[in-house]
């Protein structure tokens with residue numbers, strides 16, 4: 001799987017480092033074509049989106065600025081609480097900006113539907129979403145997402161920014177967590 005000692009916590013690799021890299025390259029080409037040289041304000045959602053933001057942004061040729069928001073709805077568990085808290089707000093004024101929210105995963109959709117409403121109320125020219133992963137079967141809220149890397153099954157995944165109880169974010173691939181780890 002990897003030369004790190006994961007014990008028996010990980011069940012399998014769902015998306016390899018190479019698959020992620022290839023898909024991000026395709027997504028960046030789509031984004032570049034759509035924005036056609038306009039400046040994009042990438043808004044990364046801390047902390048899960050750090051890897052996607054770092055790798056996707058470096059593939060873009062469009063002029064880019066970056067800002068970060070920290071929100072939390074999961075705490076340390078595997079289920080969304082549905083209550084979104086802003087932990088760190090943007091430093092950038094969104095008036096007239098083309099905003100592209102960068103996320104690692106859309107699971108229930110609760111985080112993003114809340115974030116979309118919040119950012120749209122700040123007067124941007126546009127707000128779109130790019131996410132590496134989406135779990136369609138788990139969606140409780142319909143969110144219109146422009147760029148989706150991979151549709152994945154409704155299993156709890158970790159790695160490439162995604163954590164379970166703050167662990168595994170550093171893995172270069174996305175793997176599924178063995179159910180015994182979270183009592184599933």
Ligand SMILES: O=P(O)(O)OC[C@H]1O[C@H](OP(=O)(O)OP(=O)(O)O)[C@H](O)[C@@H]1O
Pocket residue numbers: 045046047048049071072073074075080103104105106107108109110111112162163
């Ligand atoms: O679609 P949803 O069910 O709302 O879940 C998706 C969100 O949950 C995770 O973040 P989390 O709040 O756990 O914080 P983190 O990014 O710091 O891990 C993930 O990074 C997404 O932001």
Ligand code: HPA
Pocket residue numbers: 074105107108155156157158162163164
């Ligand atoms: O499957 C997941 N893994 C890690 N964090 C998450 N946040 C929402 N869904 C997930």
Ligand SMILES: [Mg+2]
Pocket residue numbers: 045046047048049
């Ligand atoms: Mg997150």
